[in-house]
Amino acid sequence: MNGNKRSDIKPGLKVSIVQKQDQRTNKLTDGIVKDILTNSNNHPHGIKVRLTSGIVGRVKHILPEE
Known part of the structure; x- marks a missing residue:
């Protein structure tokens, strides 16, 4: 699943x-979502988030739960 829709992204998601x-x-970086920074419902390049590590970037893939 890609990260273009804000409704698909929730804090705690990998x-x-x-x-x-x-x-x-x-180059991709994996992590857990802490905050959602994009206000619009969708974004063509991915929803911007802050990970628990403090890294900010745009979601490219939602990883499956382990």
Whole structure:
């Protein structure tokens, strides 16, 4: 599942994000959502979130629960 719809993203969800400086290489960082930063209902490049580690980026994939 991709991260373009805000309604799909919830705090505590495990996701893969791309940070601003990694957009050209599309390097992904995994983590747990702490805050949702995008106000609109959807975004073509992914909803911007802050992870529990403090890293900010746009959601590319929602990872399955383990």
